[in-house]
Amino acid sequence: MEEIRRIGVFTSGGDAPGMNACIRAVVRTALAHDLEVFGIRRGYAGMIEGDFVEMDGRSVSNILQLGGTILKSARSKEFMTPEGRAKAAEQLRQAGIDALVAIGGDGTFRGAAVFYEEHRIPIVGCPGTIDNDLFGTDETIGFDTAMNTAIQNIDRIRDTADAHDRLFLVEVMGRDAGFIALNCGIGSGAEMVLIPETFTDIEEIKERILSLMSAQSRSSIVVVAEGDEHGGATQIAQDLRQDPAFARIDLRVCILGHTQRGGSPTARDRVLASRLGAAAVEALLQGHANVMVGVVNGEIKLTPLKHVYSRKKTIDYELLKLTQLLG
Amino acid sequence: MEEIRRIGVFTSGGDAPGMNACIRAVVRTALAHDLEVFGIRRGYAGMIEGDFVEMDGRSVSNILQLGGTILKSARSKEFMTPEGRAKAAEQLRQAGIDALVAIGGDGTFRGAAVFYEEHRIPIVGCPGTIDNDLFGTDETIGFDTAMNTAIQNIDRIRDTADAHDRLFLVEVMGRDAGFIALNCGIGSGAEMVLIPETFTDIEEIKERILSLMSAQSRSSIVVVAEGDEHGGATQIAQDLRQDPAFARIDLRVCILGHTQRGGSPTARDRVLASRLGAAAVEALLQGHANVMVGVVNGEIKLTPLKHVYSRKKTIDYELLKLTQLLG
Amino acid sequence: MEEIRRIGVFTSGGDAPGMNACIRAVVRTALAHDLEVFGIRRGYAGMIEGDFVEMDGRSVSNILQLGGTILKSARSKEFMTPEGRAKAAEQLRQAGIDALVAIGGDGTFRGAAVFYEEHRIPIVGCPGTIDNDLFGTDETIGFDTAMNTAIQNIDRIRDTADAHDRLFLVEVMGRDAGFIALNCGIGSGAEMVLIPETFTDIEEIKERILSLMSAQSRSSIVVVAEGDEHGGATQIAQDLRQDPAFARIDLRVCILGHTQRGGSPTARDRVLASRLGAAAVEALLQGHANVMVGVVNGEIKLTPLKHVYSRKKTIDYELLKLTQLLG
Amino acid sequence: MEEIRRIGVFTSGGDAPGMNACIRAVVRTALAHDLEVFGIRRGYAGMIEGDFVEMDGRSVSNILQLGGTILKSARSKEFMTPEGRAKAAEQLRQAGIDALVAIGGDGTFRGAAVFYEEHRIPIVGCPGTIDNDLFGTDETIGFDTAMNTAIQNIDRIRDTADAHDRLFLVEVMGRDAGFIALNCGIGSGAEMVLIPETFTDIEEIKERILSLMSAQSRSSIVVVAEGDEHGGATQIAQDLRQDPAFARIDLRVCILGHTQRGGSPTARDRVLASRLGAAAVEALLQGHANVMVGVVNGEIKLTPLKHVYSRKKTIDYELLKLTQLLG
Missing domain, CATH: 3.40.50.460 (Phosphofructokinase domain)
Incomplete structure (x- = not known):
């Protein structure tokens, strides 16, 4: 494993409140570890186009409480092709970006896993989706x-x-x-x-x-x-x-x-997003890749991206009974 | 004009936040004037059925901040017929209700005006509708x-x-x-x-x-x-x-x-509803009937019910220009 | 009167929700009239220091809903001296700023009036204070x-x-x-x-x-x-x-x-701030100065700054009675 | 153990948003199990005075979303004495109340544990306090x-x-x-x-x-x-x-x-309060007593009351580090 000096962070798929809090945590944690950070705008689409912007501590001031994502999000058909992914990898290399933090859901992580297999740029995911349907974390950001x-x-x-x-x-x-x-x-x-x-x-x-x-x-x-x-x-x-x-x-x-x-994220989403953003950077620095950081039973846990999208998180059937009991 | 000793209050048509604050003001103002107050449930439908409930000061405690209407609302086809209105008038007489405060919109006041023409039970309206489309008041409750x-x-x-x-x-x-x-x-x-x-x-x-x-x-x-x-x-x-x-x-x-x-009414709707509810009772006690109380240029103003539903309140065309200027 | 080509806008005194909506309206209205606009940061203090930033349409995107003020506010002792005001006037002249929109309260307008007397740079005020204690407008922004x-x-x-x-x-x-x-x-x-x-x-x-x-x-x-x-x-x-x-x-x-x-301004404060910001620019273009724009009985009205801070706006004593009646 | 036919529910100590949602869940779950339910007003003070009110399904309609507690809360010095507790037990016996659900914090559960030791009326606690400082549950209601x-x-x-x-x-x-x-x-x-x-x-x-x-x-x-x-x-x-x-x-x-x-409880507090209220009744029916129901790692868990107030729940020191990293 080579040393990581510059990381890229992006949001992808459906946006979710708390994504900005997560971006902020990624940037501040990376800076605290003397890394450089680039924001990649509009997810994989921006990665292919090289739409990068350097981020310092001030660039994420006062975004914690904002809904949406300052890096914007998009879906990219081109990234679904090997050619598209090769272009993206080339852009990252030219910009000197050694590692990635991807904030998104199911589709984001499918793309990330394939990209990692092909180009070996270390990538760690943060679960950002309002649907909460990701295996590997008790709750998702948003x-x-x-x-x-x-x-x-x-x-x-x-x-x-x-x-x-x-x-x-x-x-x-x-x-x-x-x-x-x-x-x-x-x-x-x-x-x-x-x-x-x-x-x-x-x-x-x-x-x-x-x-x-x-x-x-x-x-x-x-x-x-x-x-x-x-x-x-x-x-x-x-x-x-x-x-x-x-x-x-x-x-x-x-x-x-x-x-x-x-909408402005709740207390819980802000804390969750902050924890996960920091954990993602630390996971990269510890040499992890191709995994998602999540919170399981209150603790940070890493799950292979492949499990995140191939395994199913089930609802709590006790809650279903409760709706019938109390409704 | 006979002396008023017992009034009825009801909400009718589409409900609007602040109706409860208005009911509270009607009840408390009436009690302060030593009147008795009955709530008429479900608007004109409840009036026809004699669905009345006596209200004291406690009955309107802690309702100021609640959306909806504790007296419920409904539309009544029967009240659109002379027979229906005659039944309603009879119910009011049997219950000893001498005068009415009607909280609602356009349709409510059309009904109220006809009812007053036929049965001469004094009635004063309070503008309660989210649409703000009532002539005779700068703003409606809700x-x-x-x-x-x-x-x-x-x-x-x-x-x-x-x-x-x-x-x-x-x-x-x-x-x-x-x-x-x-x-x-x-x-x-x-x-x-x-x-x-x-x-x-x-x-x-x-x-x-x-x-x-x-x-x-x-x-x-x-x-x-x-x-x-x-x-x-x-x-x-x-x-x-x-x-x-x-x-x-x-x-x-x-x-x-x-x-x-x-939803819980805003500060402005609570204050407006409180002012109008109090003003409606005072208008009745001063001998007014067949009118709506409104706020025009900051002052309480009475407008004949007939004008309320037959005249048109126009939007502020300056605001329309503003949307084009700033959008 | 000379033609106005470049205006400056600033916020001063205690901040109030809606100030950003007002800044946005000033900027967009000015641009629509082909004026240039500079933001003056930190009120009179920034004016003395020449802390100016040019503003285009994008610079006020997505600020309508934010509390606080992107131009910041401050109190300036230096501006209370003739020397301080002379410095401020010199800074404006050097930057080519022909006219000013001041968003603030009592103290802001006292300063503005003296400044206008001394330096004759046209200035129009927008009432921005949560206290609502300004003569010349039914409501203040915030x-x-x-x-x-x-x-x-x-x-x-x-x-x-x-x-x-x-x-x-x-x-x-x-x-x-x-x-x-x-x-x-x-x-x-x-x-x-x-x-x-x-x-x-x-x-x-x-x-x-x-x-x-x-x-x-x-x-x-x-x-x-x-x-x-x-x-x-x-x-x-x-x-x-x-x-x-x-x-x-x-x-x-x-x-x-x-x-x-x-906090994010309410609907009413956003609309009020938008109207007043637009009206202030239009007042300047019509040759007005040394006045505050306000809304009185629903209409835009200009009031000499001197009246704003020397006359007293009284509370509605009917409301006071209402607290006793309903409490 | 004797069969439980009638339970009492009360709130005690500092009030917390979600207490009403918990009361509702207790009442509806009990009714679903064909139990009778009495509300005990003002905590232990009301228990000593026999301030009881029977509750049916309608009595808890539309309270889920309300802050405060419809049963009120109070602190009782008399209940700290053996004589006070004896009076309370006598009132419960006279009213035929066989078992209790106590919603409150530390002090509430200390009282409950002593009361159980002395009078053997089965009691189960629900953690209701905004402070979250109770051992035996990851989160408290409020x-x-x-x-x-x-x-x-x-x-x-x-x-x-x-x-x-x-x-x-x-x-x-x-x-x-x-x-x-x-x-x-x-x-x-x-x-x-x-x-x-x-x-x-x-x-x-x-x-x-x-x-x-x-x-x-x-x-x-x-x-x-x-x-x-x-x-x-x-x-x-x-x-x-x-x-x-x-x-x-x-x-x-x-x-x-x-x-x-x-204030109106958040989604999370409503769900937590509903789960715990239902779980408390089920715990009583399964013969448990002198315990608190909590949620630990997503699962309902019973903890002896004694542990709840004698053991210390520690903060997450990782979060403390995070404040330093991101602040």
Whole structure:
């Protein structure tokens, strides 16, 4: 292993609140170890184009609390080709960048692993995605903020649902996983939660909603993960409305959408991002590569990138039971 | 005019943050004047059914800060018939309710005016609607909160739009009026605002967006009122996407929807609702009826209900120019 | 009058949320009129030192939603001397700055008026202070945000006060004026409000608190303006504690302090700041000077700087009555 | 062990956001198991007085999102005596309450353990305190909310500190422990953190502050735990001000105080409180007593009450290093 003198840091894939806090931690930790740091703008796309900017301590002042990512993010088709990756490696070499910290999710790490296999530039990943669906860490950067944003908005919807005794289907993010939906369901006191991990029996759902709404003549909120295998909230609403029993029910849909991606990160996401950013640099300095840093049971842990995207993190089924018990 | 000893208060139509603060002010002001107060639940529907509950000072403790309405709201078809209104009047008489405070919008006041014509039970209105589209008051209860909720969510969308250089069409409430959209446009730094009050030339819009996005390669946000005459955000997005020039633009839609109806009211809405609730009771005691209390240029002002729903409040065209100047 | 080609903009005195939105509006409006714009850093201190930075459209991107001021603020003793002001004028001349927009409060405008008398460089003021105590505008930039921050914090204090049946004295900002305290009192449902504009009779206060707390065995919140003539919350608490009748009352003090100065501005402050920033530039271009732009009854209005700091804006005594009626 | 048919639930000690979510979970879980539930108002004080209220499913509707505690809290000197505890036991027997869920902190559990020793009424604790200083759980109910409230307020202070290049000492809660201070320090990007767990060398602090402020002429924020062994923020400010080197530094103090105790709980606190409330009832039904339910490494875990208050939970010293690395 050669000595590392200059590292590059980038964000890639869907942005998540806390990415800036992570960039800040990477930069400050690297500087504290007398490394030079370059920001790579727009992820792999910027890497191919050599869109690099040197970063000093001031360049990350006052970004800790900002949503989004000052380095921007993008998806790059070119990086999916060997030629694209070769160009990227060449750009890094020309800029004297010896090692990389990649902040992103699943797709980011697939790319990183292939890139490492081909070009052997040490790379360590930081889990940055609101979906929390990465193996190798109990929580991902952005998950806590996304949940809080969603819950604040569902609280507002509850106010108006109660005023009119309405049924609301609220769709939250989660294309492949129900982590946000499940926690938001419990946290918002939702009457029901529909997630990709469980089978959605539309007849059973109808029955439960009708019994809830008739017995108590009150409002109900159903939290739906966008990736529910039955379809998102719009599809489910359509199915419910086709049933004459739902004619008398005032049913509305609200899709929280991209509001969940932005915003100032929560305390927890800021601390998590700071820890992981620092740990990523330290992992590089200790000679690690092709791994993701995560927090498992409160401790920093390294997981091979390959495991991160090939293994499945499962939801806590106790939480699912809890939604049924308390809803 | 007979002496008023017992008043009824109700909320009707779409709920708005600050309605509870208004109920509290009505109740406490009435009690301070030694009146009795009854809450009428679910608006005109509850009035017809005699769904009344006596309210004392404690019954409105700690509701000031809550969104929604503790008295619930509803729409009533029966109240649109003379028979329905006769039933309602009979219920009020049986309960000894001499006068009414109605908190709601356009439709609420149309009903109130007819009811007053027919049954002569004194009624005073308080403007409670997030849309701010009522003649006779500079601001309606709930407008300020809805704007702030929308702007907080647009700020979040801006974070993710910037990270990916995306174009977002964000739809805010406002079926007939652009007050929310216009203020949110300025307040969120939107690049464009589309409202019902102005003609939306889709070709001109395309041109401006394309020039914004290409010149600066940056994110853009277009705020669209749900009642824009061209259609809401979904319709406009569809039109844009049919143009090949938009193929390279990453365009997303977010509909803020009912999140704008709920939530803890802002300082301004709490103060406004408190002032108007107190003023409504005082207007009744001074012998007024068939009017709405509003705040015009900082002062309480009474406006005949008929004017409230038949006259049009216009947006401030200076603000519209400002969106073009600053966006 | 000579033609204006290059203007300078600065923030001065206590910072207020919305100052950045105002800077942005000044810059963008000036650029739209083909003016050049320089930011003057750290108020009059930076003016004396020639601490200027040219501003283009991008330099104010994404600052609308930020608290604080990107141009920083400071107080300058040197500017209080004729020599200091002469230096400042010389710096402006050397930099080719023909006219100024000053964003600040009382003290800022006193300085501006003297400077204009001496050096005749056209200057227009924008009212930026959380205290709202400026004659010539219904609201100042930052006031709405400060109120909302205070009310959110008082809501939190109410939660814990209720849980323990405690009495809280909460001190809000307002050295010379009770605008924040008065509105926060109504908006938070406080049982009492103490402001500089009214005489605080400590014996009467004791009596009212004791009657509130004993009759209902409940929590009470008293909002105190820092500038209350009896002293702030700490002084009043000390006085209450000396009375044996208060021995059984669990009394706490909370001073909200500088939390009220920062934070992302509210919708209203963003719109107000945008309007005023644009209006200030337009006023300069129309040949006005030595005036402040304000909003009075919804319309932009110019007021001589001299009136701004020599005349007194009075609180709304109807609001004061309301605190007694509803508290 | 006798069968449990009726349980009592109470909150005690300092209130914490999420206590209501916990009460709701206790009530709903108990009802789902066909138990009867009584709320005991004002903690041990209410237990001695027999201040009980039966709770059904509706009684806990819409409380999940509220700060404070609907059952109120109090401290009771009488319960510290054997006679007081005997009275309490007698009241419970008369009301037919077979078992208890206690939501509170250290002091609550000391009382509970003695009470159990003497009267053998099964009792299970839920950790409810913002301080997070309880052995047997990774997090306590209220901790996450308190951190987020503190960080939001420190963000606001940062805005004004930056505008004026000021030094702020911000005091957060934590009489015996630095959990809040440490996490808030990292989360707010504070330049320094002072906590009870580490020795505060005032000379070293001065040196670091002076070097920070002079080298970069920028703002600094020092987060101080109220229980720092050197004294809180006020004491430290006094010490700094006595040093002539600090004459030129604009130093301010802000004590966040009771704002940290209230407010709507965060997503995390709601989920944690829901899990623990349900787990407490299930623990009682499984025959456990004299234990606290906690979450350790993601799993529910029971810890003898005696260990909870006699053993010490230590801060994460890695986090302390992080504040020095990133600050």
